[in-house]
Amino acid sequence: MNIPYRPLTLGLLAIAFSALVLGRAQAGGSHYFPPVVDPVVKEECGSCHIAFAPSMLPASSWKRMMDDLKNHFGADATIDPAMAARVTDYLANNAGDSGGRRYSDKLLRGVSTISAPLRITDLPKWVKEHRKVPDREWKHPRVRSKANCAGCHADAERGYYDE
Numbered sequence: 001m002n003i004p005y006r007p008l009t010l011g012l013l014a015i016a017f018s019a020l021v022l023g024r025a026q027a028g029g030s031h032y033f034p035p036v037v038d039p040v041v042k043e044e045c046g047s048c049h050i051a052f053a054p055s056m057l058p059a060s061s062w063k064r065m066m067d068d069l070k071n072h073f074g075a076d077a078t079i080d081p082a083m084a085a086r087v088t089d090y091l092a093n094n095a096g097d098s099g100g101r102r103y104s105d106k107l108l109r110g111v112s113t114i115s116a117p118l119r120i121t122d123l124p125k126w127v128k129e130h131r132k133v134p135d136r137e138w139k140h141p142r143v144r145s146k147a148n149c150a151g152c153h154a155d156a157e158r159g160y161y162d163e
């Protein structure tokens with residue numbers, strides 16, 4: 001008599017659990033980095049990888065990167081100058097030491113803006129947060145690169161990095 005009810009109970013538990021996880025993710029908190037909303041930036045900077053959240057780097061980093069799109073991590077990401085100006089303004093205005101400051105508090109701690117780091121994945125805090133991630137996960141066919149945030153953070157494109 002009990003047996004037929006078991007799968008139902010487990011199913012309900014699963015639903016309750018995912019609702020809990022979703023609820024937490026949507027509540028935001030310290031693992032939320034507002035995603036790019038500008039359609040031009042999304043298009044120009046989101047075709048080869050996700051459009052990285054501007055608050056993850058200081059303004060100096062974005063300016064340095066935008067100054068040399070021809071040599072962009074081995075890729076040529078050049079765009080026309082008018083577009084580039086718009087993208088640079090957007091990224092700089094929402095950077096982790098300007099408009100996006102309140103989101104980047106921890107990620108950019110101890111980072112000198114003068115050094116203008118080009119990789120989020122080189123930031124000391126990023127390295128620290130990921131030091132326990134095992135080798136096989138980096139090499140997973142679905143991941144392959146540290147820069148492929150969405151390979152592990154399913155909601156990265158919406159700004160959530162809870163896991």
Ligand code: HEC
Pocket residue numbers: 044045046047048049052065069072073074075076077087118119120121122145146147148
């Ligand atoms: C033609 C493809 C292409 C376009 C377009 C492109 N990128 Fe990239 N980007 C790359 C490649 C390739 C890497 C290196 C990825 C890796 O290490 O796996 C990269 C890496 C990055 C990284 C460093 C990620 C890390 O490791 O922390 C940032 C930040 C970045 N891009 C920002 C931008 C911005 C901003 C734009 C728009 C102006 C842009 N990208 C457009 C190809 C591109």
Ligand code: HEC
Pocket residue numbers: 031056120121129130132133137138143145146147148149150151152153161162163
């Ligand atoms: C191979 C999988 C993997 C990739 C790829 C990855 N992460 Fe993570 N990330 C993790 C795991 C696992 C954690 C949780 C670490 C912990 O809590 O011990 C984490 C934690 C984080 C945190 C901290 C959140 C918290 O709970 O404090 C941030 C922010 C973050 N990642 C951002 C990124 C960004 C940005 C990228 C891409 C540039 C990225 N991650 C790529 C697996 C990954």
